[in-house]
Amino acid sequence: MKHVAAILILFASIEGYSQTRSFDVWSSISTGGEVFKDFSVSIEEGVRLSDFNQSLWYQDLTAKYAFNKYFKLAATWRYGGRGHLFDVDAIDNRFQIDANGKYEVLKDLEIGLRARYQKRYRDMFVSDDGLLSADYLRLRPALGYKISSDISVDGGFEAYFQTNNEKGNFMDKYRIYAGVEFDLGDYHELGVSYIFQNEIQVPNPHANNIVSLAYSFKLDKFIQKRKTPVQLIDEQIINWYRLPGN
Numbered sequence: 001m002k003h004v005a006a007i008l009i010l011f012a013s014i015e016g017y018s019q020t021r022s023f024d025v026w027s028s029i030s031t032g033g034e035v036f037k038d039f040s041v042s043i044e045e046g047v048r049l050s051d052f053n054q055s056l057w058y059q060d061l062t063a064k065y066a067f068n069k070y071f072k073l074a075a076t077w078r079y080g081g082r083g084h085l086f087d088v089d090a091i092d093n094r095f096q097i098d099a100n101g102k103y104e105v106l107k108d109l110e111i112g113l114r115a116r117y118q119k120r121y122r123d124m125f126v127s128d129d130g131l132l133s134a135d136y137l138r139l140r141p142a143l144g145y146k147i148s149s150d151i152s153v154d155g156g157f158e159a160y161f162q163t164n165n166e167k168g169n170f171m172d173k174y175r176i177y178a179g180v181e182f183d184l185g186d187y188h189e190l191g192v193s194y195i196f197q198n199e200i201q202v203p204n205p206h207a208n209n210i211v212s213l214a215y216s217f218k219l220d221k222f223i224q225k226r227k228t229p230v231q232l233i234d235e236q237i238i239n240w241y242r243l244p245g246n
Contacts, residue, residue, distance in 0.1 A: 021207045021209070023208075024050050024209065030060075039064070044060040056082055116140070117137055140175075191213070
């Protein structure tokens with residue numbers, strides 16, 4: 001009986017820490033650019049599918065300031081819904097501050113570190129618990145390499161530390177990722193990456209295998225290259241004067 005009891009306890013403990021898995025597809029479209037020197041804004045729309053069912057849609061609004069080529073600060077507000085687009089289970093409001101540093105150690109090879117502090121409120125302004133946030137410090141070291149003027153690759157690791165957990169501050173999730181980015185011309189960029197995300201030190205941990213697709217449109221460069229009405233009129237006048245007999 002003692003052996004049977006020990007086996008049952010062991011089986012229960014394994015079941016308690018068993019891990020679920022899913023295959024996810026993340027897609028996003030973003031645009032933006034430099035408003036004035038070293039200060040830029042952007043907006044991003046994203047949809048995330050888990051096992052081909054919609055699980056998250058969101059909008060990001062970001063403002064970024066570059067102190068120099070090595071260091072940038074960014075602030076982002078994310079408004080998103082969890083569940084299906086027309087049957088939302090929860091509304092998320094997330095506020096975050098990013099400190100981004102990078103340094104070129106060799107020609108075309110960069111090392112970087114992003115430190116992010118975020119506060120996420122679920123059902124903010126909707127439920128009594130909406131003012132209780134989940135706070136995280138996220139650290140992401142990375143490597144990037146420019147293969148050519150149009151193609152670059154990067155990869156890294158990201159650790160999640162919940163800073164307001166009642167059981168203490170500890171790492172409860174991590175990500176490992178690798179990706180490639182294509183410069184498709186003057187205004188377009190496309191990124192493709194694989195991300196492995198894993199929960200740890202939590203009940204019923206979950207692991208995600210993620211394929212991410214991200215398209216970006218460089219709005220500032222598009223505007224800069226578009227001719228204003230005044231420029232078009234000036235061009236027409238110049239061309240008229242160049243006509244024979246004028």
